[in-house]
Amino acid sequence: MIQPQGQNSITYTRVIHLSHVIDIDIPQWPGDPTVEFETVAELNNDGYYLRRLALGEHSATHINAPNSFHSYSMGIDQYPAQSLVVPAVVIDIRQATAVNSDYALTIADVVAWEEEYGEISQGCVVILNTGWQKKWFDKSAFLNHDAQGIAHFPGFGSDVTQFLLKERQIAGVGIDTHGVDPGQDNTFxxxxxxxxxxxxxxxxxxxxxxxxxxxxxxxxGILRLRGGSGSPVGVLALVP
Structure with a gap:
């Protein structure tokens, strides 16, 4: 069958959730609001079950919008639908993070990955597998604060971020920690x-x-929050 011009097709064999289940005891960035559920309707009394949900825009698995770091930039409600279906590559740095929780991805890491798998294509989201997802149910280990309150978890170095943006024209970044920036980087x-x-x-x-x-x-899958600085997201991976 001839595809209409501009129509894309995705071939996949598996669909995988990349989002954590939202619950009241998930790891939270210091100062973020807690997750709250309140029952407002019950089957026995109202004929249906309904809860009110409260949480921060950057809670659980989430996406950050430009206006979270740049004044007068666009909010999450302005993201085009087409921009939210994107190819992804995964760089595995678990060996490095096992010995250094502050490890930051380098340009050398990207070059080594490309030597094995080919150059990262324009328009991809680059995802870091740090192994941190295994710490999710231990809030202390996940954020890994020291005695001075400084977080220690891996992320993207600023040099490699600039390289990926300028030389590979990537669509974005993703990670299994609470921040794409290493925990010690308070400049984001x-x-x-x-x-x-x-x-x-x-x-x-x-x-x-x-x-x-x-x-x-x-x-x-974003929540189209008017002017939102981000949104909890349901991310599905369509795996070939």
Missing amino acids: ATNRLVLEKPRIVLENLTNLDQLPPKGTTLAI
Whole structure:
């Protein structure tokens, strides 16, 4: 069958959740609102079951919008639908993070990955598998604060972020930690660089160990919050 011009097709054999289940005791960034559920209707009394949900825009598995770091930039409600279905590559740095929780991805890491799998294509989201998803149910280990309150978890170095944006023209970044920036980086350099344009920043991903290095397509389901600085997301991986 001839495809209409401009129509794309996605071939996949598996669909995998990349989002954690939202619950009241998930790891939260310091100062973020807690997750709350309140029952407002019950089957026995009202004929149906309904809860009210409260949580922060950057809670659980989430996407950050440009206006979270750049004044007068667009909110999450302005992301085009087409921008939320994107190819992804996965760079596995679990060996490095096992010995250094502050590890930051380098340009050398990207070059080594490309020597094995080919150059990262324009328009991809680059995802880091740090192994941090296994710490999700231990809030202390997940954020890994020291005695001074500084977080220690891996992320993207600013040099490699600039390289990926300029030389590979990527669509965004994602990670299984609470931030694409290493925990010690309180300047949020990678967030700021990526979100200078309406690109994608995904944090607190899971099940990354089930993804191949290349070939996956992401379908990112946002909440279209008016002026939102981000949104909890349901991310589906369509795996070939």
